[in-house]
Amino acid sequence: MIENLIKNNRSYRIFDESYKISIDMLKEMLNVARFTSSGRNMQTIRFLPITKASQLNIIYENIKWAGYLKDWNGPVEGQRPTAFILFLSDEKIKKSPTFDIDLGLACQSILLKSIEEGLGGCMIGAFNRKNISQDLNLPQNYNIELILALGKPNQNVVIEDIKEGDDIKYWKDEDNTHHVPKIVLDDLIVEI
Incomplete structure (x- = not known):
């Protein structure tokens, strides 16, 4: 039932790091996002799924967790998410006038699919875009707009x-x- 999925869709920040999310599972989640409404049907969001340990570490080092929890620096080793999805805009494609709304809708669709699969996540807007882009060798035409952390919740x-x-x-x-x-x-x- 959709109400239960929404109620269970919390911002999870502590995960069971022994549970690995496969790239195929991320693609299933992204396929759900593909069917999500988009203003004027422009479909201008691009996605970068991350599951490789070296890439996960780049992101761990460049994100900030839970602004209200001033004395907490984020999950420690063993509690970190095992996948990320980077939501990108592409400078080669004109951004939809409703890009931010489309971003929220796509992210919510992925999160609801993750809950359905017994997983969970957290949207992250506080991160070092420049470092992540450089360290991942992201082509210059892509801008990171949002990061979605995903894993098996353990909180x-x-x-x-x-x-x-x-x-x-x-x-x-x-x-x-x-x-x-x-x-x-x-x-x-x-x-x-």
């Missing part, structure tokens, strides 16, 4: 209902349970 994530105006920052407790505040529905609906 407990719970949703906390909050009222509008309450603190929205996610947090971890002493047991490393990750708490994600979500505003209750009644506070999100505008009535006129």
